[in-house]
Amino acid sequence: MATIKDVAARAGVSVTTVSHVVNGTRHVSPEGRSRVEQAIRDLGYVPSAVARSLKRNTTRTLGMLIPNSSNPYFAEIVRSVEDRCFGAGYTLLLCNTDDEPRRQGVYLQVLAERRVDGLVVVSSGDDAALPDLLAGLNVPTVLLDREIDALPCDLVETAHLHGGVLATRHLASLGHRRIACIGGPAELAPSEQRIAGWRAGLAEAGLGDDSAALLWRGDFTSQSGYEALHAILRSPEPPTAVFVCNDLMAMGALCAAHESGLRVPDDLSIVGFDDIELARFASPPLTTVAQPKQRIAALAVDMLLERIDGRRQQPRKVMLQPELCVRASTGRRGNPRGERR
Known part of the structure; x- marks a missing residue:
């Protein structure tokens, strides 16, 4: 593998000149720059990203931790985060913690060693060590979805309580009087x-x-929603209606309803939470x-990026409002055609 010394020797310039061309740190004559660039092409030289980051004190890289890469909700969030990073000239390093606090700590250390400029974190459950871990890294951090009380950093989340109200209000408006809930982990x-x-x-x-x-x-998980609805039945x-606290569990609940011979929404109405892309392709499409x-x-x-660039110092919290998306999995109580309102 070619080194910076090989490039300098081939171009007939100093190593310092090659460094200035590669890093854009000082003016180099057009002739000198042309020789260096030609030598780089001839030798297939690839500059060291680590070395460049040490010089610039930035890697143009962000790290992201998510608790479950198999959950489409997190996959869709990651895709949007990566698109935004790419548009801003950053790359994204992704770590899946699989809801394990120990793995979460290991990955945070790995990302710190990679000298990421900032972190996007969706925490894994109840990890008492996480606030100290993040504070010790001294890296700009934004939390998604799950707030950590002891950690003064940026937060973006949805008004989950209001979303639960929207779902339940919708079912009640359809005449349902016995509305069950399949919740997620208590922690x-x-x-x-x-x-x-x-x-x-x-x-x-x-x-x-x-x-x-x-x-x-x-x-x-879908399996837990499947098992929970069988237990409910x-x-x-x-009940005549169920609010399920995420779409994956709702998918499992739909499967259990079909296995039990129930028609959705004629016999049972189901509402999920998240609106993953698969929700509109469920059978029936999921409210x-x-x-x-x-x-x-x-x-x-x-x-x-505001924190990384020094444009803001104080932590900021943003609460976004959810919306009810009504599809075919909910209908009026006792309506044989499952007519929605």
Whole structure:
């Protein structure tokens, strides 16, 4: 592999001159620059990104941690983050923590060693060590979706509680009086906020007396939604509608409903949360609470670049509003045609 010394020897210039051409740090005569560039092409020389970053004290690279790369919601967020990074002249290093706090700590150290200029973090569950880990790195950080109380850094999230209210209010407006909820893990704040929204929606409709008996739990996977709905349907008084706290679990719930011989929405209405791209291709297409994923990603990158460039010092928190996207998985209670309102 060619080195900078090989390029200098072939071009008949000093190593310093080659460095100035590669890094654009000083004027080099057109003739000298032409010889260096030709030598680089002839030898196939590739400058060291690490060495250049040491000189410039920046790598033009951002790191991102997500808890589950198999969840389409996170995949869609990553795609939008990467698009925004590319447009700003940055590359993105992605790490999937698989909801393991230990892996999260290891990957943060790896990203720090790669000298990333900033971090976009979706935390993995309840990790008590994470605030100290992030504070110790001293790298500009923006949190997505999941706030960390002890860490003063930027945050972009959706109003999850309001989304739960929207879903429950929609089902109540269709005449459903017994509305169950399949929540996510208890240690995840977004899940608890969505459940709180469901409870608030029940109370708003005068249906909150039996909420404890109508709450089931999953782990945000399709399998857990599938199992939870089967359990719900075995209960003494099955509901006529279910609010599911993410779309993946809702997909599993749809499958369980079909296996049980129920027609959705004629016999059971289902609402999800996230509005992943697959939601509109479900059978039937899934009514869901849509998170503004592209807006979340764009804001996260823009806020991070503000901190990296020194344009802002104080932490900023942005709360975005979700919207209800009504499709064919919800209908009026007792309506044989599943007519929606």
